[in-house]
Amino acid sequence: MTTSLSDPAAVRVNSPEPFAARPRPTTPAHIIRDDAEAIAVARQLAIRFAQGAALRDREGLLPLAEVDAYSQSGLWGINVPKAYGGAGVSYATLAEVIKIIAEADSSIAQITQNHLAINLHIALDGSEAQKQELFGLVLQGYRFGNAFSELNSKTVAAFETRYQLDGDSAVVNGEKFYTTGALLAHIVPIVAVGEDGVGALVFADRDTPGLSVINNWSSFGQRTTASGGVKIEQVRVPASRVLPIAAFDTPTVAGPVSQIIQAAIDGGIARAALADTIEFIRSQSRPWLDSGKDKAADDPFTVSAIGLLEIRLHAAEALLEKAGRLIDAALAQPDESSVALATVATAEAKVLTTEIAIEASNKLFELAGTRATLIAHNLDRHWRNARVHTLHDPVRWKYFHIGNYYLNHIAPPRHPWN
Structure with a gap:
């Protein structure tokens, strides 16, 4: 079941009124046991989420049923440590799961991002009693939101609450x-x-x-x-x-984990944009008259451009996986060196996923042609989503921290945006 305009429970975004709390789960969420199951479940859900993604974006419909299915699937508990009943998956797997969901619907993937980061904070900073209680709720299907940033504070890290x-x-x-x-x-x-x-x-x-x-x-x-x-x-x-919150007082992977989730969302947006570009060129685009080709997919400049986009996407995905593995290593043995390696690798992944998300969603229209801009297709959602989500924290600072690490052996500062 997916959200539709005829659904009496459909709720649109952007209202000045307070929103009533959603019902708590009445049955426990599924417990995912390992990395392979996490990826398999994500792929199954992605098929469902992709079906209504364009409609939800165009009409501003909240993914109520989809988010319920998502949290009941067990994917919101995959980084709960094994000692507390979770799967404790690799962060390379977690990034892949988020990328799969984001390719289907990047808004749904983003709704998860703070919950998964909070799971780690509970593991790093929580007392034993807090871990037992809060991880128990996660495995029952409870969802954490967030109330972090403040609109009028001096910086993103200044809290007046x-x-x-x-x-x-x-x-x-x-x-x-x-x-x-x-x-x-x-x-x-x-x-x-x-x-x-x-x-x-x-x-x-x-x-x-x-x-x-x-x-x-x-x-x-x-x-x-x-x-x-x-x-x-x-x-x-x-x-x-x-x-x-003590996770940033000493070397921990709190920052890289928050960042790898962001990077994975952007990777999913890039993959979705490129997939839609390829499908549109194959099925609807016309060849340019100077090409002498019968099909747009045979235009040599289009073919080359797709090749370049795929290479850049694959590079970003490879760095995303590398960052996940280094986060795993730093989580197992946290120290200044291991955390700095994980932080820098995650920053590199975030740079490339940002760049390819914006480039692929922009190139979509250049390569697919004018008819791809028709409102009926709603393909501009990929660019809009990429442009907005990649603003989470400035990539221009990633270049500096990466260069400072390799040139001057200075580790990036520890906070949620590194």
Whole structure:
């Protein structure tokens, strides 16, 4: 079952009104056991998600049924450590899973990104009791959203949201934006600063009084991620749900894991754009009259251009896999050297996935021709999605950090954008 215009449950993006919490899962999610099963399940879901992706983008329909199926599939728990009942898959596998889903619908893939990063933060920073509770909820099918970034703060890492301890509770106040995943989450981890000046993740149930998630995302790309705002007014959460963020104080893979998910989404957008380019050229494009060819697919300049795009995509995918393997190694033995290697490799992958996502989605129209711009095809969604998602953090800084590492042996700074 996929979202359609005739579906009475269809919900469109960009509304000023608070959005009601989604029902919690009534049956436990499937438990994925290994890397091979994770990839197989992702491929099965991708077939379904691709069917309505263009319609959802064009009409601004939230992927409600699709996200429910996605979290119930078990893929939201694949990086839960084996010691806590998860598959603990390789991060190369996790990147491949996200790339597969993003090729089908990049908005759905992005809705997962913060949840998977938070899974790692629980593993790195959580107490034993927090790991038992929160990983248990993930494996039951609960979804984490996010309430991290703030629209009016000085920098992306400046947080004005605050929490105070009050007995056995924490009381949180603030406002967030770019809250991908929060709208459809069951639990919203809020980044807030305590009285000690230390940041923490405060895990609030989605239906907690005072927590309002607004469906007001209005970007021209990644339209159905519902990455709007969250208002936090005297939100009271058990103190046991406050998880101090310490992962960036010492060498850990927290940054590379956050980044490899971003890069995988861009890789999926690139793959989708290139696949649609090839299909359109084969089935609908006309050859240019100077080529002397009967089919557009035989135009030598078109053939060469497709070859170059495929090479660049394959290079980006190879670096994505390499980065995943180096993250695995650094997760097993974290130190300054292993984490720096993983961080730089992930940055290299992010550079190439950014470039090929934008290039492939732009070249689509040059190679497929004017008829590819017709609204009925909605092929411009690939470029819009690539242009918006690749703005998550500036690639221009990746070049600097990569060069500084190789030239001056200086590791990139540790934060979620490295």
